[in-house]
Amino acid sequence: MYLLHKLGLRTDPVIFSVSVALTVLFVGASILFTAPVDVLFGTVSAWIITNLGWFYILGVTTFLIFLVWIGFSRYGRIRLGGEEDRPDYSRLTWFAMLFAAGIGTILMFWGVAEPISHFANPPQNNVEPQSVPAANQAMGYTLYHFGLHTWTIFCLPALCFAYFVYRRGLPLRVSSIFYPFLGDRVRGPIGKAIDTLAVIGTLFGVAVSLGLGTLQINSGLAALFGLEFSKPVQVLLISVITVVATISVALGLDRGIKRLSDINISLAVGLLLFVLFTGSTLYLIRGSIEMVGVYLSWLVPLSFWNDTFGNTGWQGTWTVFYWAWTITWSPFVGIFIARISKGRTVREFILGVLGLPTAFTIVWFSVFGLSAIGIELDGPGGLVQAVVVQDDIPGALFVFLDNFPLATVTSALAVLIVAIFFTTSSDSASLVIDLLSAPEQVKQTPVRQRVFWAVTEGVVAATLIAATGQSGLDALSEVVTVIGLPFFVMGFLMMAALLRSLREESLPPATHHQPTLRVRLPHQRMPRLPRRVRRFGPDSAAQPAPRSEEP
Template identity: 40%
Template sequence: MKTLGWDDEPGGLPREDEGRARTDWIVYGLTAGLSMAFVFWGVLWTDSLSSTAQSALDWLLANLGWLFVLAATGFVIFSLWLALSRYGRIPLGQEGDEPEFRTVSWIAMMFSAGMGIGLMFFGVAEPLTHYVDPPPGTDAPQSEPAIETAMATTMFHWTLHPWSIYAVLGLAIGYGHYRRGRTQLISSAFTPLIGRHADGPIGRVIDILALFATLFGSAASLGIGALQIRTGMQEAGWIESLGTTVLVLIIVVLTICFVLSAVSGVARGIQWLSNINMVLAAVLAFFVFVVGPTVFVLELLPTSLGVYIRDFGEMASRSGATGGQAMRDYLADWTIFYWAWWISWAPFVGMFLARISRGRTIRQFVAGVIIVPSTVSVIWFAIFGGTAIKQQRDGLNPFGDGSEEQITFNVLGHLPWEALTAIVVMVLVAIFFVSGADAASIVMGTLSQRGANSPARWVVIFWGAMTGGVAAIMLVIGGDKALNGIQNITFIGALPFAVVLILLCVSLAKDLRNDPMMRRQIKGAEVLEDAVVTGTARHEGDFELVTRPSPDDDPARG
């Protein structure tokens, strides 16, 4: 059977597993069986799944929501510490390896795979929603201070935190695979911590949890994309009904598209789509910036950054301990949902980032993965969120009934060429999802086949189809509030993997301390210190250190 590679075109990653990929039937079989059982449960007993998911969510939020709050900020601190510390010089590969993708393509691929569809869905809706309904205990709705709070809160959810989560896993996989020669399995990154158990039952449990998180995270994105595309089709006059049947049909079409893209390999599929979408997204943002409230957006940028920095500690420490039920509901709908979503995306985004980052140092990796996308996100939300807030202040009421998938089209409806921009949004959402989900399906295949660079076609197709099935169930159990069903299942699926990521930080830190570069640095410091001590003792401080050939290499002794 032909296998799928990340190296099908020049510039791709090197093939390290020629031939038939070997399936890990324990990891694949258990995960596939439980996933299919979930889909059947949703199809046959929808109400039962819905009530069970809601009960589980309520309990988890009440008892374990704090774990997400603390862990997410911890990943930010850990990632920045690695980049700024002496470990930042360590390459993801052998010393002398050169990056295998041009920087522009590298940034385009990681940004598109990481959160493109989320920016399209929430880019307008989140700042406007926080302006109309600010976080509990902050500002009065639709007041001047609420503008600052809305933008700072949005930046808090979309900049350092998500990309730090991705960076942790990407560093662990990239370092272990390219520097230490381990397989591209998340369990392999735990070798420094648990030794040979990483290849045993404990390692398989880790990979199963990663598979589940990836599946539910990808399905959540597919569901969100389907919601927005359905609304866009109605705005364009293509459909009249907003029923579940339309959503399922959209999911089927998108699933087929990303499976076809996935089997084409990185260079022909993901890289091509990512570059196209970056251009389309830039054109749309420039259009809204020019025809929208340009001066207001420009003024909003420095204000938003300043308030984000000022209020970072307060936003990072919000929890259900204060604020009552209103705060708990807010966290469940926004902050904790986002942390769960980012964590569930971490396995496939992190592994994907690792695969395209060979040859870059840890410092370069963290800078590229965290700073560049965060900067783009700040600009994106200032343009789209600022335009929405200005329209709301002017009495145009793009907020409407508060439906997130509708708000984007409401804002575009008050700008020129609304029919064309609505189509562009739908195309962007579709391609953003395809470019992210085909990476996810290949990564799920990799986890199923012992870290193979080129998972078999049938495995990729299976996980693609399963992602579509889970997305459909998520939307169906949400009923009239389909987004609620997505949020409930995403949180439940991400919780176990949050614990895995925390332990992964410990394993990575232990691994880096024993890196050859670090050992040389420690040895060099010891040798230098010994030489200075000896010179001081023998020559009373009046000496110099020189290098010369060793006796065996001295030509005069030949």
């Protein structure tokens, strides 16, 4: 604690120290004992996928049903803040910020690669590969992975954060959500353990994404300039992204992250429109409308599908991993969304966080996915060969753009978009980790503290790439799958805590048999009333209580 003070850091010493120690321990073990660590987490991850994959599938679907019900119930009118509070950001800026901090990076990485992968290797064996039915199945599964279910994983904790912080005055921490069950113990060992787990999950989730983004950027630069696809280049790229993220997080939310988010969503939309209007425009417009129906027709079956009869293991390597990986991001994305959503109603919040990104996701994959499939069905092809046969998933987007005019310009633009998406994810995560590890009474943390976490994220990703290469990222992905399990358990507790608090808020004024949720702020002692007041009520201090005439 003395050392942290000398360094000028204002942190919770337990959360900060334990999180840093566990991170250093994992990175060190990955470098020194790569094979045993891979075996350990690979074994546990395989066991979870085999025996608890159904729990992941059921969990996300349950979260989605719960959120839709809350949004259209009487609780939807509750405002996240005081009744006079209004949103700080316009809907367009709000959407750009939550999208850039959410899955913008994933859409760039998988926009072409996943539809082509499922088109060449259909998840269900009764479909002929590279056929029209395979195309429909590929788009249905892809939209399921990146539509309502992914944003449900972000929306549930985000709504809980926003409610307990802006309605109940609790600190912006994961442990605050569990106040209805733990009371003041959220400030004790249990609460600190929850917040530490959130910090570790966020660090590892961001490290995986930085690794994937680095591979994609390196692949794009190799296609553009012949740059070597190697570990030194990837470490250099992570260093550059970390420097930009550090500058952004030092500037703060409004000057850094907000500006980058606005710029990047504009560039991404520009690339989308370029593909739409330079490709088969009529085909893509018709297909985009059709994909809405494809998504809706696949939504319910896939929401409960567990590959019971086929038992191919496909779901474990795709859907279960996606859900586990996404939920490790949920504390940081949830807190970030809550931070920018004060003043919105519960209904507006749920519809916005679920609806707007899902609609954009359908359009994005309809344009990129259908264009890629069209190139295989009616064009020169080559994408299946690159993505599936040669396993060049990071380079899928750039192989795809070679089929359009101005391929060099658009590939350079794609590299820039990916870099900014990963920068906004990194600096958003740094901001949130800083909030999680700071004392709850501290309103503003030193800039060097946020910079520390931005650098730490880059160091974790760079160390894994430099020490163990792709196997290190695979090992980290398996760790993410393991870490995701307790977060799913916490998700069910979040639903119960939120519902309990919403019901209490909607009750009439409290009576002796209707207790309300009372939040006690740190270092705040409840005043002790005189004995007569405690026994007979507030008016009894002025005059004796009247004697009742009833028996």
